[in-house]
Amino acid sequence: MPAPVLTEARRLPEERRLRLTWSDHHVAEYPYDYLRGWCPCAGCQGHSGKIRYQPPAQPVTATTIKPVGNYAISIGWSDGHGTGIYRYDFLREICPCAECGG
């Protein structure tokens, strides 16, 4: 089975969540703070290798969502941070829905 690709990323401003829809019909909502805490960039993670959850200092809002090639999205945050590249496989790994056990 090919790896699922993201078909839609929709911001839900009231819920402060990002809804991701996948080519395998999986749909999940990621709270903004949760996603921000999982920012995989070196600035947030250092160079230890393993990506860890780093709770944001303050609540954030996703201000921009941009596709990166066919494998990732980059998310700009209201705290001014925007260097994180969220790969599809990584997003699926941290999927918070009940089905994925997140």
Ligand SMILES: [Zn+2]
């Ligand atoms: Zn970061």
Ligand SMILES: [Zn+2]
């Ligand atoms: Zn899921």
